[in-house]
Amino acid sequence: MCFCWFVCVCVCVNMFIQSHYGDDWDIYSFHINSTVSSRYATTVITSRVANRMDESKEIEFQVRIPKNAFISKFRMFIDGQAYDGVVKSKEAAKQQYTDAVSQGQSAGIVSSVGRTLEEFKTSVNVAAHKKVTFELTYEELLKRKLGKYELSLIFVQPIAPNGFLMVFDIYSGLFLSLSRVNKSEFCCYQAWVYFYPTEDQQKTCDRCGEQGMNGDLVIVYDVNRDNSFGDIKKSSGYFVHHFAPSNLARIPKNVAFVIDQSSSMHGRKIQQTRTALIRILNDLAEEDHFGLITFDSSIFHWKRELVQATEENLASAKTFALQIQDRGATDINQAVLEGARMLNANPREGSASILILLTDGDPTSGVTNLEVIQSNVRKAIAGEFPLYCLGFGFDVNFEFLEKMSLQNNGVARRIYEDSDAELQLKGFYEEVATPLLTDVTMVYEGGINLTQTNFSQYYNGSEIVVAGQITDNDIRTFTPQVVFPGTNVTVESADVADSNIQRVWAYLTVKQLLEKELRLSGPEKESAKKEALELSLKYSFVTPLTSMVVTKPPGESSDVLHKPKEGEAPQTPTSNARQYGLMPTVSDILWLSGRVSHLSTGRSGGQSPAPAVKFQSVLGQDT
Template structure:
């Protein structure tokens, strides 16, 4: 099918891409996805329009609902936004959401002028080729770009004709991370205008007792430490039972403007901040808990009755010229606070680096050692090998009031000058770890931790970041291995390099934004690693357990949590065992096992697998393509938008006919899809399984629903070779979706005769039926009044139907024999 015969618009959301594409719109039917700010009123309006025609200047958002279902720490969030163009001319309506950095988009659909468009996930390079083809054909598109701290912005713009409505539905999923003794769900609210119906609802359902539920003051998203009383969200908190709680936030327009004023934003642009929900759960004090559902399990481990390990902290701090006065002052302020958090029996070393590396002697500052020194102070060939022969570095210092005062005085003397020798600084820091282990000041075994901060790229000595990664990883091995926690400070630091450095060396990286609260950011980071509880933690499962996520962890910190997931079949015959080194000796811990969970454990497992595969791809030189393919397979199977997959929207054809390939009776002819290039491809009957095994982007609506009724085939990434033949494509058609693949829990309530067995009785699914009765129902999965629809006719809520329990809550009955679902009403 040629691009000139079919109007296809592709929406490309690739988180790893940094370029911005700007393509002009050429049609009122165009669809725009942008990483830039929403268009101004001048850009949004047509030329030669009288002033009376351009009021209001932007379409009105009359409803924005955010519903987050947190089930066993895994959050599934749906954002619904409804917009109306009440002007007398066509205008661009923009839907823009700031997503947490750790979240994966898992669904997007929209309704424009009564037509539904649903996005599909596809391999990134394929989507890129299709996107390029769409751009070459004159359509508009762009991509997601980083917006606020630790987040990404998703932006979609559509052209709305006068008196036309649009509705947007975006879903994303994330595993909440436990830090500082609690879980935190952050919901960004940036609608760009006050909204009459703004509602946020967070439903928490846990397997254990929920404790300490609260909604702290709203945050700006760009500063921390600003817990002001006048930013109290005044949220409604309802404890349903020990394991369930609901938090609601529904500010009226006046309150939205008040909050915007306190947050320092324009009141006329509405609320622009973060609504936060925090909570924790009562937990097993030793081995944690294992939850099992549909053959998959998740193991949460956060012991509470362990004493902190003594540690040796090596601070390696960049004092090169680029640190400047402001950054250095912020670093000093943070270090003063961090040093106060060190525990008795801890050791610490202070290293600063610029052109050379200095190890500070707290007792005799003049005896501090520069490496290298003397004649080669200002020059070092990048090929020189590092050797410490002949150098006697100062010993690490014990934590006591006198030493803390001395190190604070020393930190106060730090000044920015010179270049940036990262490789030598890291080698010196790791060498100090060796010295402390070889020459103990007492009989205490200490956990080494290297905290590395830089604001730039290497300019002295070894300057290849890849070589630095390889050399440091080779050096930092065995029993002397020290986790490296890398902090990138400001815009000049190579964040990708520092992330790989930390991951390869059993730590994690954190970006410190160059803002007024930089010292607070540094304190917040150190708090996460201040109390190691266990070293060399290993999870052991019975041999029948497969598809495990990571099971070995070099260190576990208090206030955090380790999560392991995998496949165990119907049950675990033996509880797993956790081994780890505590303060005195090796510990053996066993968890509690819960056979049934209300959450979708399989999706949680897939989320973790993809995250860890992507991390592995970035930190290894071997099998990169194989690792990428595994991550891609999972991303496509579970419809996650990741750095290796993309979200794609297809816009229906304006005409009735298009050149594409043939389909058979197994697959209705009332659809077309974009294949490996922008040329559409149909599927013959013999290729049906390959088609249904893989997510594609289709154009469809609701007129002719047809669905397969047999069990889903094995997942396949193959692309079938179709026959060439012209077919007729209806604008109002429905994509053939295998419901048992999309909604795998259906098999639990579907009997051999294809009948759904529900608590209220037995009902048909009506896969080949079209019911147009207008039947209202009280509550959709989006928590609003809707209309009763056959399940296959309401694909926009599939991502919300995470289990049969959720489905049953929203079932409605049609014609006394069909089990429908309460579907959102289309404006």
């Protein structure tokens, strides 16, 4: 069995000016080092700053990180002394948090700043002509979406055009193929990607200035895979199983769309929903069956039963979609139950059913008790198909939608009110548009403390990841199997020396326990919460159950770092934020592509010189 890594040509930098740094201190070195092993990325951001003044100055460290990541370490070095952050339970850190707030300090120093980012910031006083080093570590399991993994490294702000270096180390343990402009080439087991623009290059892009640049560098890659049943790696008593078979035939689907048309959807929301729905209808295959329901305080059917996606039916459905108008209150309970009824009334053997709800508000009509609605929906679906809830905007009760989705084998996704909302809706649909397998069960004889092993559906371009421990670390008794209708296959596994596998297990377990804690109640809820807290503390993860106390020199109050909930709205920008580029728009984004060659410093697409990008194999040769 042979697996090969494939690193895509897309090495891009989103650049927008959001930096600010004073004349009295400067960043003389800024490095980001990210190591990926078993699709698990550990990123270390190191920023070295000097106070050039004749008096002490407060120096701020501010950086944006992916929402799915857990901060696991923060350290400051001042005048030879190290100050380490300490992860504690929220209760243990509560007093320090309360004290900081009462003194008017910024105690909650991690906040949501948009679709995929969280912002971490802290500050410290630095004596005249002294230096401080900030070092932040965060970890995340990269999720495969639409056939690719994306590793985004977030630029710190402020960043001066000086001493800038980013290093990516992607390790597969199997053959790696690098993609050049027009061809792929197998080369090695490991790849290093260096990004080190010169000072001039940091100032000469379209939206750069004397203060330098800011943005994201994104590495996009996938794994070349055959039609096998997964890649299992074992190390030190732990294992991780990546399952994403290729060359499977798509399964016809039955999909019911339940669309909120209440008065709160007025204006651009309803317009974008209509546009997205028409685009989605264009992508339905003829073997698919579908239904449309719109709702306010009442339900409106396009047709009362699912119908085949013929050319005639699609044309009629698009006409119905164009006529959707906002009005009335919001009866979520009645609408979702009707969508479930339509799917239950159309059980086609060999097909996959999907229920998709789009709403922007709380239930205000009919049944309005959230727990009763969740109970009703759970009984109606009865585990037969997943429910995906799309929450439009920040007025929606996202926790309610998230819990209802998790209780029914689905996920909730926030749709952000922006100019590209219809593309967000279409993008989500594409993730579930092509079911390949149903009722997938992963069986691990000789395995314990397993993460989720049952999956209602597997979609093209996604990946199932399971991790666990091997009983008594005895690989002789460890037998992995993949089971789905008509298939029961034993999967081979390989021993590797990879300490990340244990952290993959911890990361996945904590994530799934937090989801379990959300959807359950009573003793089971408390048990899941307790276990998630214990693992968060053991592995020093800053999660919704823990906080990190940021230690500072004597005389300065400690900050308390917490992780915001998904439902927390981004911070409102100041009135001049747009003027200074703090809130980027689509037009603010400049994409620079580094050619995959020895060293690319030539012009890219007629724009300013691209920052230097270097790809290097484990053999030390430029590739």
